[in-house]
Amino acid sequence: MVTADDAAWHQRLETAGRWLARLLLGLAAVTLFAMLLLTCADVIGRYLLNAPVNGKTELTRFMMAGLIAATLPVIGVTGGHISVDLFDSRFSKRGAAIRDLVTDAIAASALAVLAYWLVFRADRLMNRGYVSDFLHLPLHPMAYFVAAMVGAAALALAIKLIIDIHYIRRPELRPDDRSAVL
Amino acid sequence: MAISLLGFAAVLILAFLRLPIAFAMGLVGTIGFAALNNWNWKSSLSPAAGTVLDTLQTESLSVIPLFILMGMLVSRAGLASDLYRASNAFLGHRKGGLSMATIVACGGFSAICGSSLATAATMSKVAMPEMRRFGYTDQLATASIAAGGTLGILIPPSVILIIYGIMTEQSIDKLFLAGIIPGTLGVLLYLAAVQWVVWRNPEAGPAGYRTRWSERLTALGQVWAIGLLFVAILGGIYLGIYTVTEAAGIGAGGALLIALFRGQLTLSSLAEALTETVKTTAMLFAVLIGAQIFQRFIVRAGMPDDLLAFVTGFDVAPLTVIFLILLVYIILGCVFESLSMLLLTVPVFAPLVAELGLFPGYEGTQAAEVSLIWFGIIVVVVTEISLITPPVGLNVFVLKGVLGDVSTGTIFKGVTPFWIADLFRLLLLVLVPTLVLVIPLSMKPFAG
Numbered sequence: 001m002v003t004a005d006d007a008a009w010h011q012r013l014e015t016a017g018r019w020l021a022r023l024l025l026g027l028a029a030v031t032l033f034a035m036l037l038l039t040c041a042d043v044i045g046r047y048l049l050n051a052p053v054n055g056k057t058e059l060t061r062f063m064m065a066g067l068i069a070a071t072l073p074v075i076g077v078t079g080g081h082i083s084v085d086l087f088d089s090r091f092s093k094r095g096a097a098i099r100d101l102v103t104d105a106i107a108a109s110a111l112a113v114l115a116y117w118l119v120f121r122a123d124r125l126m127n128r129g130y131v132s133d134f135l136h137l138p139l140h141p142m143a144y145f146v147a148a149m150v151g152a153a154a155l156a157l158a159i160k161l162i163i164d165i166h167y168i169r170r171p172e173l174r175p176d177d178r179s180a181v182l
Numbered sequence: 183m184a185i186s187l188l189g190f191a192a193v194l195i196l197a198f199l200r201l202p203i204a205f206a207m208g209l210v211g212t213i214g215f216a217a218l219n220n221w222n223w224k225s226s227l228s229p230a231a232g233t234v235l236d237t238l239q240t241e242s243l244s245v246i247p248l249f250i251l252m253g254m255l256v257s258r259a260g261l262a263s264d265l266y267r268a269s270n271a272f273l274g275h276r277k278g279g280l281s282m283a284t285i286v287a288c289g290g291f292s293a294i295c296g297s298s299l300a301t302a303a304t305m306s307k308v309a310m311p312e313m314r315r316f317g318y319t320d321q322l323a324t325a326s327i328a329a330g331g332t333l334g335i336l337i338p339p340s341v342i343l344i345i346y347g348i349m350t351e352q353s354i355d356k357l358f359l360a361g362i363i364p365g366t367l368g369v370l371l372y373l374a375a376v377q378w379v380v381w382r383n384p385e386a387g388p389a390g391y392r393t394r395w396s397e398r399l400t401a402l403g404q405v406w407a408i409g410l411l412f413v414a415i416l417g418g419i420y421l422g423i424y425t426v427t428e429a430a431g432i433g434a435g436g437a438l439l440i441a442l443f444r445g446q447l448t449l450s451s452l453a454e455a456l457t458e459t460v461k462t463t464a465m466l467f468a469v470l471i472g473a474q475i476f477q478r479f480i481v482r483a484g485m486p487d488d489l490l491a492f493v494t495g496f497d498v499a500p501l502t503v504i505f506l507i508l509l510v511y512i513i514l515g516c517v518f519e520s521l522s523m524l525l526l527t528v529p530v531f532a533p534l535v536a537e538l539g540l541f542p543g544y545e546g547t548q549a550a551e552v553s554l555i556w557f558g559i560i561v562v563v564v565t566e567i568s569l570i571t572p573p574v575g576l577n578v579f580v581l582k583g584v585l586g587d588v589s590t591g592t593i594f595k596g597v598t599p600f601w602i603a604d605l606f607r608l609l610l611l612v613l614v615p616t617l618v619l620v621i622p623l624s625m626k627p628f629a630g
Contacts, residue, residue: 026457028460029456029457029459032459035244035247036431036434039244040431042428043431047423047424060241062239064239064244067247067460068467069238075461075464075465075468099200103200103202106196106205107201113227114230117227117231118234118235121231142239146234
C-alpha cells in the first residue's frame with residue numbers, strides 16, 4: 001500500500017539526494033577545472049617562461065583523489081558503474097528488483113568495510129605524521145576525506161535499499177534497466 | 183591454479199547478477215587473498231584500502247580525466263559535423279563515398295575523443311541523415327558508423343591503452359605511438375570494405391555530389407584546429423618534448439580554446455562536460471582499483487606462473503600460444519563488455535606474453551617490453567572486433583539506441599565486411615609486428 005504520506009517522504013528523500021549529488025558533482029567539476037588550469041599553467045611556465053609551478057605533482061595528486069572520491073557516492077546510486085547487462089531480459093520486474101536489493105546490499109557492505117579500513121590507514125598516516133615530500137602537506141586529511149566519501153557511498157546505497165524494497169512490493173513502478181555506457 | 187579459477191568463476195557469477203564489475207573483482211580479490219593467508223583479514227583488507235588511496239593519488243593518472251575532458255569538449259563544440267562535411271567534400275562524389283566519409287570522420291573524431299561508444303553515438307546523429315538522404319541502404323549506412331566508431335579505442339589518445347599501460351606497467355607514450363599505424367591501417371581497410379560492398383551492389387551506396395575545390399578548402403578550414411591539436415599531442419610525445427600528462431593538459435586546454443573560439447561553449451555546456459568527465463573518471467577508477475585488488479589475489483595464488491609453466495610444458499611455438507589467446511579473446515568478446523574483459527584477462531595473459539620469447543632479437547627486460555607494447559595493440563584490436571561481434575557488440579546496440587528504427591540484425595549483417603577487414607588487420611599485425619613497433623622503437627631506446 002502506498003499512501004500519499006508514503007509518496008511524500010519518498011519524494012523528499014529524492015530531492016535531498018539530488019541536491020547532495022549536485023553539490024558533490026559541482027565540487028568535483030570545479031576541482032577538475034582547477035586541475036586543467038594547473039596543468040596548463042605548469043606547461044606554459046616550464047617551456048615558455050622557464051618557471052614551472054612548484055609542487056604541481058603533489059597538488060595534482062590531491063586534486064585527483066578529491067574529485068574522484070567526491071563523485072563516488074553519486075555514481076554508486078545512479079547506476080553509473082560498469083556492469084554486465086547480458087541477462088537483463090531474463091529477469092521479471094520483481095526478479096530484477098530482488099536482484100537490485102541483493103547487489104546493492106553486497107555493494108553497500110563492501111563499501112562500509114572499505115571505509116573502515118580507509119579510516120585505519122588514515123589514522124596510521126596521522127599518527128606517524130606523514131607529510132608530502134615537497135610541500136610538506138600532511139597526508140592524512142585527504143585519506144580521511146576519501147574514507148568519508150566511501151562511507152557516504154555505502155550510506156547512499158543503504159538508503160537505496162529502502163527504495164529497492166519498495167519496488168519489490170510494487171514491481172510495476174520500477175523503471176526499466178539502463179545499461180551503463182562508456 | 184584451482185583457487186584462481188574459482189575466483190574467476192565467482193567474478194563472472196557476480197557480474198552476471200549485475201553487481202558492478204568493480205565490486206565483483208574487488209570483493210573476490212579481497213576474500214581470495216584473505217583465504218590464501220589463512221583467513222587473516224587484516225593482511226588482505228589493509229593493503230586493499232592502501233591500493234584505493236595510492237591509485238586515487240597517482241599523479242600520472244591525471245591523463246585519464248584530462249583526455250576524457252578533451253573529448254567531451256570537442257564533441258560539444260560541434261566538430262563532428264564539420265569533420266563529416268570536410269571528409270564528405272573530398273569523398274562524397276564516389277560510389278559509397280558518404281560511407282567512406284563517415285569512416286574517415288570517425289577516425290578523425292576518435293583521434294580526439296578516445297571512446298568508441300561516444301564516437302558511434304555522435305557520428306550516428308551527424309552522418310545517418312545524410313546517408314539516408316542519398317538513398318544508402320540502412321545496412322551499409324549503420325554498419326559504417328558502427329565499424330567506424332570502433333576506431334575510437336585504438337587511435338590515440340585511447341583510454342583503453344592508458345589502462346592497459348597502467349596494468350602492465352608499460353609507458354603510455356610508447357603505447358600511443360604504437361597505435362598510430364594500426365589505427366590508420368584500420369581506416370584504410372574499412373574504406374576497402376566499403377569499396378567492396380558498393381562493387382558487389384552499386385545500389386547500396388549511390389554517389390553524392392561532387393564538391394568544387396574552393397569549397398573543399400573551406401570545409402578543410404573548419405577542421406584544421408582539430409588536426410593541429412592531434413599533431414601537437416602526438417608530435418610532442420614522439421619528440422619527447424613533454425610527458426603524456428602534459429600532453430593531456432595541452433589537449434584539454436586546446437579543446438577548451440577551440441570550443442570557446444567557435445562560440446559554442448556556454449557555461450552550462452562547460453559544466454556538463456566537466457560533470458560527465460568526473461563521472462566517467464570515477465567509474466574508470468573504480469574498475470581499475472577493483473582490477474588491481476583482483477590482480478594481487480591471482481598473482482598471490484600463483485596463476486600467471488602456473489600458466490607459464492603449463493604452456494612451456496607443451497613446447498609449442500610462441501605464435502601458436504598467441505593464436506590461442508586471441509581465440510579466447512574473440513570468444514569472451516562475444517559476451518563481455520570490452521573494458522571488463524581487458525581488466526580480467528590482462529593480468530593473466532600479459533606475464534605469459536612477456537616471457538614467451540616472441541621477439542628473438544631482444545633479450546631480458548627489453549624483450550618483455552617489446553612484447554607487451556605489441557600485445558597491448560593486439561588486445562585493443564581484438565576488443566574493437568568484439569564491439570561489432572554478435573550477440574552483444576556494444577557499438578551496434580548504441581547505434582540501435584540512438585536511431586531506434588533499424589533492427590540490430592540489419593546492422594550486424596551490414597557489419598560483416600568490416601568484421602572481416604578487422605580480422606585481416608589482426609592477422610597482419612600478428613604476423614608483421616613491425617607495423618606496430620616501428621614508430622615507438624624509433625622514438626627512444628627501449629628499457630632505457
